Amino acid sequence: MINPVVGVPDMTDSTASPGLPSRLLADPEMVAACAARDFALIFQLAKRKGGFHASRIARACDLTPSRVGEVMNGKPKITNITVIERIADGLRIPGHLLGLAARSWEVPAAPPAGQPAPIPRQATDSWFPESPPPGTGLDEILAIAAGTRVTPTVLRSLQSSIEDYWRRDDEHGGEALRPAVIGQLRYVKGILHDTAEPNFRRSLHGIAAELARLTGWTYFDARQYSTARGYFVESLRLAREIDDRPFVANVLACLSLQATYQDQAREAITLARAAQDSARLSGGTPRLMAMLSMREAFGHATEHDREATHLAINEALHQFERIDPTDDDPAWVQYFDRTKLTVDTGIALGQLGDAEAAEPLIAEALQGEAATNQRGRAFHTFWLARTQLQRHEVELACTTATEALNLAADVESPRVLAHLREFSELLHPYRSAPIASELVRRIGALATR
Structure with missing residues (x-):
């Protein structure tokens, strides 16, 4: 299914707002692009969905139109923090989306005496519907007010939902699942913010990493590779925060597979080998090492390197024969x-x-x-x-x-x-x-x- 808003520019007057429309800033593709600091995609989305042409982006961000055009075409990449801050301020991208501190313009001006401070619309657009759903009762209101208390039961429920999402993805594809998965990812990151207990925080980090990887996978299956990469990178960061090296290897394997689909054989091989290195550091199980060796084989096959492909296949077969029923395989690799x-x-x-x-x-x-x-x-x-x-x-x-x-x-x-x-x-x-x-x-x- 094609997202009906893709390719439809914002038709509001370009002088009405100094920055990108809040609808675009809440778009999952833009959120992922910002998380990955993929300014080529950010500028492309600003043009395609926000009506910001290269000259307008250049004026807003104090860049030259030719530099904006080069960035849109994928080179050079923007890594200078001063330039990133100029882009955030010029396009009014909230600091947290780009991994920056809150920008000065995000703080609303003080209201006249006696009037309540307004809630910025942009802060609510990506989280709440225009109006509350019908039938919201007292129990729901009190639960929201009290916040979610993390318990082992909550964690098991979240993990079970991930398993169900993967099953349904296998059966029907991920297009219809994606909004629910993204919503649950936001929910988990929200309760993670409010949870202090270290063991619960670690579990929530792992669950968030799995949800981000699943989101990336649904975009990969939809052949929206840039957005998929953004979510895979988010998953990678979440896994790194708790030093979950096997899961880091898992995400790198996803990125390697995507690179084979984009005919980027060298990148696919490099990512597969990095995944193997990460897995070895934590004593990766034979099943995991077999899967990662097969991802390397895909990269060599894409490059049409017959000898290297056969070496990687043989390593996968060797590792698979070493599998012991008592191995402590992560749940996410048991499909192999x-x-x-x-x-x-x-x-x-x-x-x-x-x-x-x-x-x-x-x-x-x-x-x-x-x-x-x-x-x-x-x-x-x-x-x-x-x-x-x-x-x-x-x-x-x-x-x-x-x-x-x-x-x-x-x-x-x-x-x-x-x-x-x-x-x-x-x-x-x-x-x-x-x-x-x-x-x-x-x-x-x-x-x-």
């Missing part, structure tokens, strides 16, 4: 079982073009894969079809890709749709075959649905 190892090996080999070795591995994994993982089955079925097409088994490949298409129709995953569009392009030499032309038509219809 024998079936997942097999299908990932097949995908890496398929990326290298070794279809003869890849096809039976992917087919075997699909036989053992959970039927509830709709997106995973669609994704892996696409890869099976691709290896079959590499072997010139056109009719079989189209039949398999039709299965992937049927699965994709039931899950909201732009990432899977992108793979199917890629398959449609691979069918171009075979477009005269009726089965191929019909499949191309159906993929096009689904992609524009």
Whole structure:
């Protein structure tokens, strides 16, 4: 589903407000960009959604239009704190969004004597609806007034909700889940602010890190890579604050996988190796090390380095064989079982073009894969079809890709749709075959649905 506000500029008079509209400052994509200090995306969003063109940004921030244009194009990056503060003040971005102290203009002027101080609208936009929901009773009012008291039961409830979010993400995709996950992330960070007990704070940090990673994953699956990166970075920071090195490795692995999707092979390999280093420092379990080695293999396969890919795959297999049932694996890596190892090996080999070795591995994994993982089955079925097409088994490949298409129709995953569009392009030499032309038509219809 496409966010209906994306690409719609703010139509208010540009002279009405000295800075970005509060609606844009509350936009999750802008919040994530600010958290990552990704000024290329901040300026792009200011232009696309706020109507701030390069010359207006330049005037507001005391920069030259050419410098703004260069930043929008991704270079050079802005790291100088003085320039960052000028941008915050020029665009009226609250200090906390950029990791700065509150700006002087954030403090409202004193009201005339006898009048109550107004609450700045910007401070409430991202947290509260325009009007209270109906049916708010006395118990709810008292609970809000007292604040949330953190207990082991609260922590278990939050952790259970994360597990449920991941299950639903596998089954249906993350588009519909994202608002709830972002809302819960804000909620957890809010109660973290009010909690002093060290053990509870550590648990809340871990839960917030998981929610930020899940949010990043939903944006990654939606192919909104810049926003995904911002949430992954937020997750990384939260995990680092409690020195949770295995989870740091987990987030780095997510960033590595995203880099492979962006054809940034060197970055993918570097991130996977950094993840391995982080995991080793905390005695990473064999299952975790196997998963991280496979992420490195994906990076080498993207670079078409056959020798390095096979070395990384062999390391993943070696680590997997070392798994002991008594290992204290983190819950978030337990998905990496024998079936997942097999299908990932097949995908890496398929990326290298070794279809003869890849096809039976992917087919075997699909036989053992959970039927509830709709997106995973669609994704892996696409890869099976691709290896079959590499072997010139056109009719079989189209039949398999039709299965992937049927699965994709039931899950909201732009990432899977992108793979199917890629398959449609691979069918171009075979477009005269009726089965191929019909499949191309159906993929096009689904992609524009």
